[in-house]
Amino acid sequence: PDDTPLPQPPPPTEPQPGALDQRDRRRWLTPVLVGSPAVIITGVVTLALANLPTEPAPAGPRTSGTPTAVEPLCRGRDCRGKDAEATRCAASAQTVQDTWLRGLHVELRYSRPCAAVWARITGALVGDIAEVVNRHGVSQRAPVRWGKDVYSPMVETDDPRTAWACGITPTEETCTPRPAAGQGGRGSGGGA
Numbered sequence: 001p002d003d004t005p006l007p008q009p010p011p012p013t014e015p016q017p018g019a020l021d022q023r024d025r026r027r028w029l030t031p032v033l034v035g036s037p038a039v040i041i042t043g044v045v046t047l048a049l050a051n052l053p054t055e056p057a058p059a060g061p062r063t064s065g066t067p068t069a070v071e072p073l074c075r076g077r078d079c080r081g082k083d084a085e086a087t088r089c090a091a092s093a094q095t096v097q098d099t100w101l102r103g104l105h106v107e108l109r110y111s112r113p114c115a116a117v118w119a120r121i122t123g124a125l126v127g128d129i130a131e132v133v134n135r136h137g138v139s140q141r142a143p144v145r146w147g148k149d150v151y152s153p154m155v156e157t158d159d160p161r162t163a164w165a166c167g168i169t170p171t172e173e174t175c176t177p178r179p180a181a182g183q184g185g186r187g188s189g190g191g192a
Contacts, residue, residue, distance in 0.1 A: 072089050074089070074114060075115055076116070079114050079155075080154065084111065084118050087154075089111040089113070089116055089154065092112065093109045095109055095120075097176035101174035104122075104124055106165050106176060107119070107122075108176045109151070109165075110157075111154075117132055117154065118151050118155070119152040119165030119166065119167070120150070120152075121144070121149060121150060122149040123149070124149060127143060128167065129144070131168060132152045132154070132164070132165050134157045134162065135157065135162035135179060140152045164176045164178045164179070
């Protein structure tokens with residue numbers, strides 16, 4: 001083995017007076033300069049959140065002129081032959097009966113505020129027809145002119161159980177259940 005001594009590191013140099021102070025200042029100043037914006041932003045956000053109102057604003061008069069509820073534009077016989085969307089009857093509507101013919105979905109739609117029903121078919125082909133009939137035999141039809149769905153104009157009824165909807169294709173027809181004999185109507189039992 002070699003007995004030569006390893007070289008020794010040079011002796012530490014003495015820092016110049018004031019040099020240590022500058023290095024220490026940089027170590028202290030950098031985090032302060034980097035952290036200050038974060039502290040300021042946090043303070044501003046905290047102050048803004050602290051000044052939010054804790055109680056809801058009192059309800060004042062509406063200035064927008066928008067009604068709180070959608071009022072229909074027709075009722076009962078006045079709805080006959082009219083569009084459910086245009087008269088706002090569709091806003092409160094529900095499907096009360098439905099049936100299927102292969103991929104054709106037939107629905108009887110009812111609006112209580114309008115006292116009216118209409119037929120809606122979806123999954124249809126151009127030329128298929130939606131028809132609605134009330135207990136007095138009053139009916140409305142609408143053919144699919146484009147797309148895959150259509151709804152008929154409305155007919156009046158106080159009781160949706162006394163009306164029915166049909167989906168009519170060039171070769172077949174299917175209807176929601178028709179009213180029983182005691183409820184009136186031109187049909188009986190189920191639909192074809």
